[in-house]
Amino acid sequence: MANRQNKLAFLSMPAPASYVAGLGRGASGFTTRSDIGPAREGPSAEAIAEAQAKRGEEAEVDPEQFQDPDNEFGLFAGTTYEQDDEEADKIYDEVDEAMDSRRKARREAREQEEMAKHRAERPKIQQQFADLKRGLSAVTDNEWESIPEVGNLTRKKRKVQERTYAIPDSVLVGDRGKGEYENALDPTQQETGGFQTPADGGLTNLLEIGAANETVLGLKLDQASATSSSSGTSTSVDPRGYLTSLDSVAIKSNAEIGDIKRARMLFESLIKSNPKHAPGWIAAATLEEHAGRMVHARKLIKQGCEQCPKNEDIWIEAARLHNNHDAKVVLAQAVQHVGQSVKIWLTAADLEGDLPARKRVLRKALENIPNSVRLWKETVSLETSVSDARTLLARAVEVIPMSVELWLALARTESPEKAKAVLNKARKAVPTSHEIWIAAGRLLEQMANDPEKAADQRTKELDMVDKTVEMAVQQLRKHQVLLTREQWMTEAKNCEKQGSVRTCEAIVKATIAMDVEEEDQLTTWESDADVAEKEGTIHTARAIFAYALKVFPDRKDLWERAASLEKTHGNPESLDQVLAQAVERCPQAENLWLMRAKEKWLSGDVPGARDILDKAFVANLRSEKIYLAAVKLEAENGEMNAARQILARAREVSNTQRIWLKSAVFERQQGQLDEALTILSTAIQNFPKFAKLYMVQGQIHQSRTQYPAARGAFLTGCKACPKEPALWVLASRLEELDGKSIKARSLLEKARQTNPKNEMLWAESVGVEERSGAAAQAKAMLSRALQECPASGILWRMQVMSEPRPSRKTRATDAMKKTESHPVIISTVARLFWAERKLEKARQWFERSVDAAVAQETDDGDLWGWWLLFEREHGTEEHRNAVRASCVRGDPHHGQVWPAIAKDLANTGKTTQEILELVANAL
The missing domain is CATH 1.25.40 (Serine Threonine Protein Phosphatase 5, Tetratricopeptide repeat)
Structure with missing residues (x-):
């Protein structure tokens, strides 16, 4: 007990001098509602410092306790500011500016980027509605007027409070008597016998109104019967005419009627304010026509003609609004006011029904307007006799000697000799016209192509075409007529389309080098030839290549492109002619020799192909390609001894590994x-x-x-060529064939270490596991393979086909994304559609797979094999032939099945189409 009292003895002790209650918890004094008067003051700063010192805490240092009270920026501010200080401050300021300028560009770029990011996340309201504002530009006036006025839509959302009112008794009594009927007469009625009509006639006499309606209806029926009886019909109403009239009735909505009324008011204001404005009268009459008021429309257009008699459009519109007879009268009045209007006369001629009347109107027009080319052309076009047309054109060129069209038309009606004289006169009359010069060249070509002429004379006249076009370019330049190169090329293409091939070539020769720098000639001409070929003007492209080859006769690529053009669009003779010139100009070009020999061989001329290859040997003694081509030629034609001798000679002379x-x-x-x-x-x-x-x-x-x-042999090859995956695969398959699957796995593991990320080796490893019956190991191997080769089409195909049928589509979608639409994966998707009996989709995807293979230059022959297999089962013979033709064009050499079948000794000498059939059988 004593110890307990001693322990609590501190409660009765006085507090230390520096003790503050709650100071350790951060309290420095507080006031409650029960306190009366000011709150207790907290401890002084000295007391707090003493308490913190006893607890071992450091006192907080005020950062401004050493600040100069007179200068808040530094103690040395009150010192003398000398010139050195000013220079130092300037230097510091310059340094700050330089540093700031260095960071300014990056800072501004960062600020702009942050602002752009902020605006992208939180765009301004005007940016949010920018597209809508741009859309307002397409709003028509009618749409703008039909926009309803803005109302107070907030009241619609407010709940209307229903109010009730007390109804007077008189209303209730009146409602009560609404449904009652009186069975007895009123006393007044009993006395007077009925109500008396007031003197002012306020009550309506319904009997008289009914009688009047019957009278009017009877009159209408009589009129209808009279009309039908006069026409000879037995019925009073024509059903067909009635239905037709109903179809012709234009039912207009209220909005359309309102628009017509508004437009009518505007047009009335327009024609009243400016009665000499012809388009206003035309628009007003058109509006009335649209509204169905033809009489008013004709009246308006008549007033317009009176107000604007010199405007041809208003007279033409007036003629349109009237029937044929009245329109002629209107145009006759129009001729009196605007007799020089070609449109008026042509419209009047169109109104005439028979040919003589039209001719009469047009000749009358020519008397008033003799210098109108259009009237002369229309008049000539109506003539059925060539002599009459020639006479008219002769008169036309006398009246209008500057019209090129009339000169050319006259030349076409004349014989070649007379046409030549006409074109000479035209050239003198219009020396600035290139059309006349081109027509002269075409005429000379036409005269030269006469089959009755001798070959020498024909050649001379064709040479005159070239000279004529050259002279045309010179004379036009002399008269300051500078046609661009593109315009001349357009004229050349037009000549080719019209059948004048030699004139086209002459234009190309004379103008192809215009405005082209010497260093840009080759690329420019190749581009021109490509454009001409795409547009189908083959002779123009051929002429461009011919001129380019004269300037650059030793360019092999240019000769190859010219030969390709002839092979695609020419004939065997023209192709052989181009290739003969090519090998003569470029005797060291092996490809040109081989192309010529191959074309000779394909045409069935085997001796000619041998002669070409013999000449090629002379020009290219050590050429590997020419030796192999000669061997293939002899072997394909059964000359095995000759092929063996050529190979022996090639090993001695050329001595290449191939x-x-x-x-x-x-x-x-x-x-x-x-x-x-x-x-x-x-x-x-x-x-x-x-x-x-x-x-x-x-x-x-x-x-x-x-x-x-x-x-x-295989292991020696793997040591000598460790980077060749095919050697490792052959060695592995040999071990597998010998029953040593473990050795095969070991070889492939070593091959994958030597050739990392090789899809062929991984696919072979997976195949080894599948053939050995280890499905789990094969699946694990395939997963590892995809991790190392995530974009492999072959591995993803194996992955897709190893999946259960329901999940194959999903896996195929992943494969398409990972491999970026690899042709093998596209073919796999086609096979999935095939399995689901979606035949059209499967056919489309098979076609896409081979197109992708050609585009990516991955000539996988298995793709065509799968497609042919599909068409065998579900397609027609036409579909199968399309697959075979596509395969021949693609000329595949790779794949998993194709190379093994193509290189089989039993298939030696077979064509691509025959190998395709074998591949389809194997698949």
Whole structure:
């Protein structure tokens, strides 16, 4: 107990001098409602500092306690400000400005970026409605007027408070008596016998009104019967005419009627304020016509003609509003006021029904307006006799000697000799017209193409076409007529379309080099030829290439493009002619020699192809391509000994790795395996880094079931060419064929380490697991493969086809995104549509797959194989032929099935179409 009292003894002790209640919790004094008077003052600063010192806390330092009271910026501000200080301040200011200018561009760019981001997140109201404001520009006046006025829409949202009022008794009594009927007469009626009509007639006599209506109706019926009886019909109403009249009635809405009234008021104001304004009268009459008031429309247009007698449009509109007879009268009045108007006379001629009357009107028009080209043309066009037309045109060119159209028309009606004289006169009368010069060139070409003329004379006259066009360019330039190069090209294309090929070529020769710098000539002319070919003007493109080849005779690419143009749009003779000139100008161009030899071979001229290749050997002694082409030519035509001799000579002269490989393959195809192995041994010594030599060597040993020798060939090739995936795949398949799947996996694992991210090796690894029956390992391997090759079309196809049928579409969608629409994936999607019996979609996707393959230059032959397989089952023979033609154009060489079948010895010499059939069978 004593200890307890000692423990609590501090409660009765006085507090320390520096003690403040609650100071440790941050309290410094407070006041409650129960307090009376001012709150207790807190501890002084000295007391707080003493308490903090006892607890070991550091006192807070006021950052401004050392501040100069006279100067809040520094203690040295009161010192003397000398010139050195001013210079220092200037230097500091310049440094600050320089630093600020360096950061200014970045700061402003950052601020603009932040502002743009802010505006993108929170655009201004005017930006939000900018598109709507732009849309207001398309609002018509009628739409603008039909916009309703803005009302107070807020009242519609307010709930209207219903109020009730007390109804007087008189209203209730009146409502009560509404439905009552009186069965007895009023006393007044009993006395007087009825109500008396007031003297002012305020009550309506319904009997008289009914009688009047009957009378009016009877009159209308009589009129209708009279009309029908006069026309000879048995009925009073024509049903067909009645229905037709109902169809012709224009039912107008209230809005349209209002618009017509408003427009009528505007037009009335217009014609009253400006009665000499013809378009106002025309518009007012058109409005009345639209409203169905034809009489008023004719009246208005008549007043307009009186007010504006010199305006031709108002007379033409008046003629349109009247019938044919009245329109002639109107136009006769119009001629008295505007007799020089061509439109009035032509309109009057159109109103005439028979040909003589039209001719009479037009000739009357020519008497008043002899210098109108249009009237002369219309008059000539009505003539059925060539001699009469010639006479009119002769008179026309006398009256209007500057009209090129009339001169050309006169030349077309004359014989060639007389037309030549006419064009000479036209050239003198209009020396600035290029059309006359071109017409002269076409006339000379026409005269030269006369089959009765001799070849020498025809050649001379065709040369005159070139000279005429050259003279045309010179004379036009002399008379300051400077047509642009593009205009001349347009004229050349027009001549070609009209059948004047030589004139087209002459224009190209004379003008193709105009306004073109020397360094830009080749690219400009190639571009012109491409444009002409796209537009279908092949002769123009041919002429451009011919001129370009004269300027650049040693450009191989230009000769190849010219040959390609002839192959696409020409004939075998023209193509051979171009290629003959090409190999003569560029004898070192191997491709041109091969193109010419191939075209000769395809045309069936095998000796001619041999002669071309012999000449090519002379010009290109060590050319690998020419040697191989000669070997292929002899082998395809059954001359095996000649092909073997050419290969032997090629190994001695050219000595390239490809020639050695072709020699070995040739002997293998002929069944001479030992000879092929001998050639391969020598070739491997000469070219140890050529992987295909090891492949062929191993395949020959494998075909003989000499697995150790084949294994040695493949492994030697893998060591010599470790970056060749095909060698590793062949080695793996050999081990798998020999029943050593573990060894096959090991080889592929090593191959993937040597060739990372190779889809062929990963696909082969997955195939090994599938063929060994390890489905789980195959799935895991495929997942690893996709991680390393996420854009592989082959791996994604395997992934899609390994999925259950319901989830294949989803997986195919992922594959399309990952591979960016790879042709293999597109073909896989087509197969999915095929499985779902969506045949048209499948056909479209198969076509898309081969188009994508051609565009991306991935000539996967399996795509055509799947498409042909589909068309065999669901297509017609026309569809199958389209697939075969597409495959021949694509000329594929790759794929998973195609190369194995194409390189099979049993398929040696087969065409692309035959291999396609075999691939479809294998798939």
